[in-house]
Amino acid sequence: MSVVVVRGAVAVVEGPGRVRAGDVAIVDGVVVDSADTADAEIIDATGCVVTPGLVNAHHHLLQTAFRTLPGTRGIPMRDWLPAMAAAYTEAAVDPELTGLAARAGLAEALLCGVTTVADHHLTWPAEADTVGMARAAASAANDLGARLVFVRGAARDDPQTAAASAEAIVSSLVPDRAGGVTADGMLQVAVGPAGVHSDPRETFELLGDVARRHGLRRRTQANEVVDVEIALERYGMRPLDLLEEWGWLAPDVTLAHLCDVTDDEIARVAASGVSATHAPGCDVPMGWGVAPVRRLLDAGVAVGLGTSGGGSNDAGHLLADARLAMQVSALVGPQLPASEILTMATSGSADGLGRPDLGRLTPGAAGDLCVWDVSGVADAGVADPVAGLLWAAPGRRPRTVVVGGRKVVDEGRLVRAEERELVARLFERVGR
Numbered sequence: 001m002s003v004v005v006v007r008g009a010v011a012v013v014e015g016p017g018r019v020r021a022g023d024v025a026i027v028d029g030v031v032v033d034s035a036d037t038a039d040a041e042i043i044d045a046t047g048c049v050v051t052p053g054l055v056n057a058h059h060h061l062l063q064t065a066f067r068t069l070p071g072t073r074g075i076p077m078r079d080w081l082p083a084m085a086a087a088y089t090e091a092a093v094d095p096e097l098t099g100l101a102a103r104a105g106l107a108e109a110l111l112c113g114v115t116t117v118a119d120h121h122l123t124w125p126a127e128a129d130t131v132g133m134a135r136a137a138a139s140a141a142n143d144l145g146a147r148l149v150f151v152r153g154a155a156r157d158d159p160q161t162a163a164a165s166a167e168a169i170v171s172s173l174v175p176d177r178a179g180g181v182t183a184d185g186m187l188q189v190a191v192g193p194a195g196v197h198s199d200p201r202e203t204f205e206l207l208g209d210v211a212r213r214h215g216l217r218r219r220t221q222a223n224e225v226v227d228v229e230i231a232l233e234r235y236g237m238r239p240l241d242l243l244e245e246w247g248w249l250a251p252d253v254t255l256a257h258l259c260d261v262t263d264d265e266i267a268r269v270a271a272s273g274v275s276a277t278h279a280p281g282c283d284v285p286m287g288w289g290v291a292p293v294r295r296l297l298d299a300g301v302a303v304g305l306g307t308s309g310g311g312s313n314d315a316g317h318l319l320a321d322a323r324l325a326m327q328v329s330a331l332v333g334p335q336l337p338a339s340e341i342l343t344m345a346t347s348g349s350a351d352g353l354g355r356p357d358l359g360r361l362t363p364g365a366a367g368d369l370c371v372w373d374v375s376g377v378a379d380a381g382v383a384d385p386v387a388g389l390l391w392a393a394p395g396r397r398p399r400t401v402v403v404g405g406r407k408v409v410d411e412g413r414l415v416r417a418e419e420r421e422l423v424a425r426l427f428e429r430v431g432r
Helices: 061-065 077-091 095-111 130-144 159-173 201-214 225-235 239-245 263-272 293-298 318-331 338-352 385-391 419-430
Strands: 003-007 011-015 018-020 024-027 030-032 041-044 048-052 054-059 114-121 147-154 187-193 218-222 253-257 275-278 303-305 369-373 400-403 406-410
Touching (some): 011 338, 011 385, 048 338, 054 303, 054 318, 054 338, 061 077, 061 095, 061 114, 061 419, 095 114, 095 130, 095 406, 095 419, 114 130, 130 147, 130 159, 130 187, 147 159, 147 201, 159 187, 187 201, 201 218, 225 239, 263 293, 275 338, 293 303, 293 318, 303 338, 338 385
Parallel strands (some): 003 041, 114 147, 147 187, 187 218, 275 303
Antiparallel strands (some): 011 018, 048 369, 369 400
16 A cells, blocks of 8 residues: 655645645545555645646647747737647657657646646647657657547548547557546546538548547637638628537537637536536637636636647747736726636646546545745735745746656656666657
8 A cells, every 4th residue: 555645835735725734635546535655655735835736628739749840920810820730740749759848748737736737639640640749649648647638630631531540549548448538547548630621521520420429528729719700701700600510519518718608608518517628828828818717617617727738829838828828817807816817727736527536635636736935035925825836936946746646856857767867868859
């Protein structure tokens, strides 16, 4: 039996609206009320705040290899998409590159306190070894000790090919697993077209069929600026109208972005049971605006938080984007409190993945947590150390990160990999 006890924290964030003092005990990878500490591993959290592991509900890990590329900044999305596509073609995306980019992106995530990443993979070259690419991403997560939700996406792919690939990935990565989640909860498979701006009804329907057969979650992107423009041009309808018609407004669906939504559309999203993912670190620099998170929450929509990828947001630092989400919320309504944003980055994101076992530190939840040192000068004068996680110290990193009861970051360093080696291998592969 494995026992880990986190002791002496200034505050422990258990879940939405629940902050307490005391220990956190993890037995065999699961949070428990208490445990025999005779042979336990003790993690000293003196001067620290303990939170659940953060859950990045929307990332594109491949884009970790394509950050700050010339010609991809400050341009409309209609121009950004082909610029990124050209970079992917030149780099020759394959299982090796997919794995190296995932390894670097997931290492960055862990070092920033993110224990679960949903990777919406959208780039599948013709004749690609799609199972090999998915396996490479999964292997990267396994080696580092991170949880991964691998989303077999599509972006202008042939619908039949995309569906067949999704079936093959399910059979290879999560065979005979209802819900597409491995027994240890470390790997999950989902499906999701990029959006109605890039994929036809057939792609949505065929990937939806795969999801129904295997009980997978469905994800897509909706109501970015270009998404609305192209939907109106091509179909004479708004994206959410199309998604409803195509059977993609349902409780098993999560929609990322939702920047341009009306009150009526928010009501329809809420009534359908769809969850949402806010990604301000992408939406703001791309010029799409700020999603009306307060209105979504008030309507009853579950909202998570994501970074999106390195092609639009050059960092995978979810806590930094939580800070941004808190600050820009005042541009579209009342400012969201830090506690609510932290909920979005933990249990809110987890719920959108259909994973109530994540994003919480209550008995029965997975033993994923972060220990954040709040004793330094950046936190001097802070009255509320939990709110200070977001308001103070931009770019803050955790001291210790635990996934499933095992340390994966200790004293700010990766436990299972050498950071410099990961960086060097990726630069070598992309020739930069």
